[in-house]
Amino acid sequence: MTKVYKLRFLVQSMSFAVLTYGGRLGLRLGHCLPCFTCPYVGSCSGHCYLMALQRSQWGFQISFAEAISVWGLRALGMFAGFFLLTIIFSKAWCGWICPFGTLQDWITFLRKKLGIRESQFSWTLRDRLKPIKYILLIFLIVIPILIGNAGLHSDFGLPFCQICPAKKLMPIFAGNFRYFAVDISNPITAFMSIVSLILTAFFFVGMFFKDRFFCLFCPLLALISLFEKFGFLGLEKKVDACTGCGNCQRVCPLNIREVHLEKKKKNVLTQDCILCLRCVESCPQAKVLSLKFFKNTIFSSSKDYISKRFIKKKRENLCN
Amino acid sequence: MQLNSAERNNSKAKLAQKIKKEIQEEYHRQASFLRERSDFCQELEYFLEIFSLPVSPQKVKKRFSRPFVGIYCIQAPLELFDALGFHPIRLCSGSLAIQRLSSPFLPALTCPLIKSCVGAFYLDESIEKLCDILVVPTTCDWNTKLPEMIQDKAIPFYIMELPHIKESERGQSRWLEEIYELKRFLEQCAGRRLNRSQLQISVNKYMKAWQAFGRLIEFRRRGLICGTWSIVLANAFMIDDVESWTDKVNIVLKNYDKPEGNSNPGVFLAGSPVFFPYLKISELIEEAGMDILADELCTSERLIASVIYDEPSEYGLLKALSERYHLSCSCPTYIDNDRRLKNILNTMRTYNIKGIVYHLLKGCHPYDLESFYFEKVIKENGFRFLKIETDYSREDRQNILARLEAFRATLC
Numbered sequence: 001m002t003k004v005y006k007l008r009f010l011v012q013s014m015s016f017a018v019l020t021y022g023g024r025l026g027l028r029l030g031h032c033l034p035c036f037t038c039p040y041v042g043s044c045s046g047h048c049y050l051m052a053l054q055r056s057q058w059g060f061q062i063s064f065a066e067a068i069s070v071w072g073l074r075a076l077g078m079f080a081g082f083f084l085l086t087i088i089f090s091k092a093w094c095g096w097i098c099p100f101g102t103l104q105d106w107i108t109f110l111r112k113k114l115g116i117r118e119s120q121f122s123w124t125l126r127d128r129l130k131p132i133k134y135i136l137l138i139f140l141i142v143i144p145i146l147i148g149n150a151g152l153h154s155d156f157g158l159p160f161c162q163i164c165p166a167k168k169l170m171p172i173f174a175g176n177f178r179y180f181a182v183d184i185s186n187p188i189t190a191f192m193s194i195v196s197l198i199l200t201a202f203f204f205v206g207m208f209f210k211d212r213f214f215c216l217f218c219p220l221l222a223l224i225s226l227f228e229k230f231g232f233l234g235l236e237k238k239v240d241a242c243t244g245c246g247n248c249q250r251v252c253p254l255n256i257r258e259v260h261l262e263k264k265k266k267n268v269l270t271q272d273c274i275l276c277l278r279c280v281e282s283c284p285q286a287k288v289l290s291l292k293f294f295k296n297t298i299f300s301s302s303k304d305y306i307s308k309r310f311i312k313k314k315r316e317n318l319c320n
Numbered sequence: 321m322q323l324n325s326a327e328r329n330n331s332k333a334k335l336a337q338k339i340k341k342e343i344q345e346e347y348h349r350q351a352s353f354l355r356e357r358s359d360f361c362q363e364l365e366y367f368l369e370i371f372s373l374p375v376s377p378q379k380v381k382k383r384f385s386r387p388f389v390g391i392y393c394i395q396a397p398l399e400l401f402d403a404l405g406f407h408p409i410r411l412c413s414g415s416l417a418i419q420r421l422s423s424p425f426l427p428a429l430t431c432p433l434i435k436s437c438v439g440a441f442y443l444d445e446s447i448e449k450l451c452d453i454l455v456v457p458t459t460c461d462w463n464t465k466l467p468e469m470i471q472d473k474a475i476p477f478y479i480m481e482l483p484h485i486k487e488s489e490r491g492q493s494r495w496l497e498e499i500y501e502l503k504r505f506l507e508q509c510a511g512r513r514l515n516r517s518q519l520q521i522s523v524n525k526y527m528k529a530w531q532a533f534g535r536l537i538e539f540r541r542r543g544l545i546c547g548t549w550s551i552v553l554a555n556a557f558m559i560d561d562v563e564s565w566t567d568k569v570n571i572v573l574k575n576y577d578k579p580e581g582n583s584n585p586g587v588f589l590a591g592s593p594v595f596f597p598y599l600k601i602s603e604l605i606e607e608a609g610m611d612i613l614a615d616e617l618c619t620s621e622r623l624i625a626s627v628i629y630d631e632p633s634e635y636g637l638l639k640a641l642s643e644r645y646h647l648s649c650s651c652p653t654y655i656d657n658d659r660r661l662k663n664i665l666n667t668m669r670t671y672n673i674k675g676i677v678y679h680l681l682k683g684c685h686p687y688d689l690e691s692f693y694f695e696k697v698i699k700e701n702g703f704r705f706l707k708i709e710t711d712y713s714r715e716d717r718q719n720i721l722a723r724l725e726a727f728r729a730t731l732c
């Protein structure tokens with residue numbers, strides 16, 4: 001039996017390599033990928049859709065007049081590409097493909113190796129964080145509209161990219177530290193680059209002490225979850241057989257409680273879920289949680305899987 | 321005057337001796353019953369031997385070399401004791417004879433299990449008295465009052481306050497605090513700090529036990545091993561060393577051949593605990609021609625669950641432990657009891673079990689209280705329901721058997 005976490009590690013590492021360095025081999029995957037494959041990494045093979053969304057040719061930084069011309073169609077086309085990719089893999093983009101997500105998982109791996117505990121958020125705090133990603137999403141749409149129509153200074157362009165920690169951290173993998181510099185061309189750029197430095201430091205520390213800390217705030221996750229009900233992938237639960245053991249909640253990198261607490265609905269794919277499948281892997285009840293592709297079960301929980309995944313045969317393998 | 325009290329002491333001692341003998345006989349009788357069954361095989365002898373331990377505590381001392389912790393109920397984390405070098409024993413008793421020692425000090429309608437447990441403290445030697453510490457989670461009222469009832473017996477008690485609402489942040493974090501506090505207490509007793517990798521090793525040991533137990537349950541659901549034996553094996557887990565128990569269960573499952581199959585209707589056994597030598601209810605169900613394909617007894621299927629952790633920090637491990645012994649536990653004293661009922665119904669549907677025998681020990685309040693609601697819901701879902709209210713005595717056997725036989729007729 002293939003172990004899902006190993007497969008995921010493999011897929012993540014490969015996607016990381018392909019998306020970060022594929023450009024050097026001439027790979028071009030377009031500008032509408034639903035993950036943080038950052039265009040500022042010179043060698044990347046595809047671009048994060050958030051950039052297109054904020055831009056002038058493919059996104060919202062256009063005037064209303066342009067919007068009903070061919071530019072509007074181009075933006076729509078770009079969105080169509082994003083939409084298609086999103087419904088095919090749904091949240092698996094986050095759990096399995098996004099290089100920035102993978103980076104966070106690597107950092108977490110390191111923390112665990114060091115035996116340092118994960119920080120905990122209270123349930124209330126965790127719930128209060130939820131809307132932030134939608135607020136960011138609104139800002140990154142509204143600001144370009146204001147630039148295009150209300151004369152806002154164009155140095156506010158690509159507002160999210162300017163403060164995105166991925167823009168600073170991901171280019172490091174291509175040997176590029178340029179974006180750590182403070183741009184003092186004018187007060188706006190200076191302000192934005194200082195804010196972004198602070199945010200990057202904040203998220204970097206956060207990522208060390210909390211699994212997928214950035215994902216809690218990610219506006220792309222917010223955008224993907226808007227279309228999640230059209231997605232081909234689903235996470236389903238057989239509520240009557242759930243014993244409420246709480247394993248799923250404890251192992252979830254995003255501390256999602258719904259999978260554990262849901263008692264009526266079959267669908268447990270929630271807005272913050274990244275389809276990492278850790279909950280399915282650690283649910284001890286047969287077929288209570290399963291990953292579905294349309295109506296077909298791809299992977300579901302079982303005692304057997306747990307035994308293979310969590311019981312160590314030799315003592316030496318234990319002490320990590 | 322003086323002479324009188326000496327005489328009294330003398331006769332008291334004589335009575336105690338007599339009762340002790342009766343208890344031994346009770347255990348031996350039950351073990352021989354089991355040996356005589358047609359489905360007995362040599363591999364099972366090991367487990368019957370375990371039950372000779374409660375009546376000869378000196379053997380216990382020899383067999384397990386570590387200091388003992390006695391635990392009432394199933395919410396104290398075994399792995400933690402194991403990791404700190406203690407041998408945890410889940411204290412429970414199914415002895416009728418022993419109740420004569422405690423009855424004078426307890427209300428007439430005391431839960432039989434508590435009566436027997438308290439009785440053990442009036443023997444000159446018992447497993448209970450060998451324990452260095454007794455850990456009591458505050459589950460039902462009987463258990464909560466237990467430390468008070470035997471406070472003059474000079475064994476240190478450690479009480480864990482159990483939050484009765486599981487699905488709230490408050491409840492969960494309070495229980496985690498209890499686990500941390502227990503850890504600190506045990507560290508003091510052991511004179512050393514908890515070692516993270518030691519705890520991981522213990523968790524792994526119990527995971528293997530869980531795996532073996534899971535296999536046993538699977539055998540049982542398919543009717544390959546009967547309910548009574550499953551319960552006896554699970555009972556033994558409460559006393560035995562975890563690793564040898566696991567090995568022996570695996571051996572039994574490897575070699576077990578059920579004598580030619582029958583097609584008895586299956587039932588689900590719910591309700592109050594069943595512990596050796598009190599196996600009346602399960603034996604009678606089988607005698608009446610039904611198979612107990614599943615149960616939810618805290619001395620059987622509720623006993624062992626898995627500990628899944630993916631945070632190897634001390635906090636991560638303790639959190640996993642705390643949730644295993646809180647969220648995963650389906651004790652009826654929790655207020656969020658709805659999942660338990662749903663799970664029972666689901667098991668019955670999955671394994672095509674048509675009826676439920678609800679076993680009730682007289683004086684066991686949590687099960688008594690819920691039984692009316694359970695009956696209603698279970699019947700509404702199209703299953704049969706039979707409530708048997710009894711105690712450890714043997715007098716009502718015929719009566720119960722007749723009722724069970726009538727119940728069987730409704731299942732066919």
Ligand code: SF4
Pocket residue numbers: 034035036093094095098100101102214215216218219220221274
């Ligand atoms: S939520 Fe995380 S994994 Fe998903 S796109 Fe955002 S950063 Fe990437």
Ligand code: SF4
Pocket residue numbers: 248251252253254255256259272273274275276277278279280
């Ligand atoms: S709910 Fe399950 S699949 Fe979704 S993020 Fe949590 S653990 Fe991963």
Ligand code: SF4
Pocket residue numbers: 237241242243244245246247248249259260279282283284285288289
């Ligand atoms: S891990 Fe499975 S059984 Fe446990 S609470 Fe989650 S869904 Fe329920």
